[in-house]
Amino acid sequence: MSLAKDRPTTRTKRLPREVRERQILDAAVTVFSQHGYHAASMDEISEVAGISKPMIYAYLGAKEELFAACIHREATRMLTAVVGGIEAGQPPDVQLWHGLRSFFGFVGEYRESWRVLHRQSLTQGGPFTAEVMSMRQRAITLVAAVLMRTGSDEGIGEAASQSGEALAAALVGAGESLADWWLDHPEETAGAIASRLMNLVWLGFGNLVEGKVWRPPPSQK
Amino acid sequence: MSLAKDRPTTRTKRLPREVRERQILDAAVTVFSQHGYHAASMDEISEVAGISKPMIYAYLGAKEELFAACIHREATRMLTAVVGGIEAGQPPDVQLWHGLRSFFGFVGEYRESWRVLHRQSLTQGGPFTAEVMSMRQRAITLVAAVLMRTGSDEGIGEAASQSGEALAAALVGAGESLADWWLDHPEETAGAIASRLMNLVWLGFGNLVEGKVWRPPPSQK
DNA sequence: GCAACTACCTACTCTGGAGTAAGGCTACGG
DNA sequence: CCGTAGCCTTACTCCAGAGTAGGTAGTTGC
Numbered sequence: 001m002s003l004a005k006d007r008p009t010t011r012t013k014r015l016p017r018e019v020r021e022r023q024i025l026d027a028a029v030t031v032f033s034q035h036g037y038h039a040a041s042m043d044e045i046s047e048v049a050g051i052s053k054p055m056i057y058a059y060l061g062a063k064e065e066l067f068a069a070c071i072h073r074e075a076t077r078m079l080t081a082v083v084g085g086i087e088a089g090q091p092p093d094v095q096l097w098h099g100l101r102s103f104f105g106f107v108g109e110y111r112e113s114w115r116v117l118h119r120q121s122l123t124q125g126g127p128f129t130a131e132v133m134s135m136r137q138r139a140i141t142l143v144a145a146v147l148m149r150t151g152s153d154e155g156i157g158e159a160a161s162q163s164g165e166a167l168a169a170a171l172v173g174a175g176e177s178l179a180d181w182w183l184d185h186p187e188e189t190a191g192a193i194a195s196r197l198m199n200l201v202w203l204g205f206g207n208l209v210e211g212k213v214w215r216p217p218p219s220q221k
Numbered sequence: 222m223s224l225a226k227d228r229p230t231t232r233t234k235r236l237p238r239e240v241r242e243r244q245i246l247d248a249a250v251t252v253f254s255q256h257g258y259h260a261a262s263m264d265e266i267s268e269v270a271g272i273s274k275p276m277i278y279a280y281l282g283a284k285e286e287l288f289a290a291c292i293h294r295e296a297t298r299m300l301t302a303v304v305g306g307i308e309a310g311q312p313p314d315v316q317l318w319h320g321l322r323s324f325f326g327f328v329g330e331y332r333e334s335w336r337v338l339h340r341q342s343l344t345q346g347g348p349f350t351a352e353v354m355s356m357r358q359r360a361i362t363l364v365a366a367v368l369m370r371t372g373s374d375e376g377i378g379e380a381a382s383q384s385g386e387a388l389a390a391a392l393v394g395a396g397e398s399l400a401d402w403w404l405d406h407p408e409e410t411a412g413a414i415a416s417r418l419m420n421l422v423w424l425g426f427g428n429l430v431e432g433k434v435w436r437p438p439p440s441q442k
Numbered sequence: 443g444c445a446a447c448t449a450c451c452t453a454c455t456c457t458g459g460a461g462t463a464a465g466g467c468t469a470c471g472g
Numbered sequence: 473c474c475g476t477a478g479c480c481t482t483a484c485t486c487c488a489g490a491g492t493a494g495g496t497a498g499t500t501g502c
Binding site for chain 2 (some may be wrong): 004033036037050070140164165166167169170171173174175176177178180181185193196197200201203204
């Protein structure tokens, strides 16, 4: 839980704004991830951050803005990690594989970030919904792009090309759900989880039944 | 939106408890689905239900209990619909296909139910989480059972048999996510959506690229 | 007709928690 | 060593909304 690593225990004094903002955001992610947006209180966040409430308002604004800032930071982190894991020159299945690995790696390392992104943020109603929606859309678009590149390279089947975005949505959802499932079954490694999904999505269940298995190419480090 | 069909406009008087409970639950599902658990107010629910607040407390108890009752009713409805759509004698891919059709059919018909089940209920913190978790687990178990029957019938591949539940979780998540996507792209039919997922999950993306398509057997009505 | 019961309402209480007013302390430039 | 700017706190205000007290009006049974 690397977010908590340098959380202040004894109240440190007179730190520069930059540092405080980071501490506040870290605390906010923790608390939001535990209780959800509405049930989280500014008092608790301030306490966890080791600072008084008015500072939060001074630096990050009201509760809604604070939440939006959390979403924004964590989503950017996650997308950066996933995009960074993909190598442009590789064939599409390898790209997808690396993307999945990066994704599950991120979820494993930053559980709180993941919780706040996925579990809390769907609950519509707040204006921050915009922030979440846009991030989700970015993810789907990214996946769709990888899938579609497959299509244009190899002369895609009609069923797939018509529905790239829908399939991407399904895949993203499968990934999210599997990530949640993983939280309750932590004995698996990120690679194993990624591999399961890769097999399902690339070969399909019908092929799995016949014993076919997709494997990453040996070149991978 | 069939839940709203017999909502009272002019305050009707002295109805039997049974009827009122139904009205209250309908109203609660609507309001919870719009605002989420915390943001929904008992005042608004009572207003939508066309009854005063103390009646809600008298009949369905406090807010938490009311929410749990909503989840329970809607989840049961949904699972009943899905299970009812599956015919025991059929081969596994057909069973899966019918299950998916029933699921998306339900989501299309009872959008509010779906919203309250999926979007609102993951936000942990309340004790009602138990209710939701159990329903979700039931769904995953059901799917896993269908998938595993495939395995035992045909001598399953090792990769698939080890991970039935994980694959089921992925499939359920893909379904959920696709259902959400559908809410934003309502021009598709339930059958089309179900078909997309069926193809992805049964054939896999690799096969789709080669132009293969899974089709329901002609026997279907 | 009257007891007992059910359906139902108005009009509160009270608490949690968002957001703020008002000022104190430290550092640093001049 | 004084002013100004930035860091930080205590101690509030205020309101939405959960939950309730206490009472009225039909209805049913005898």
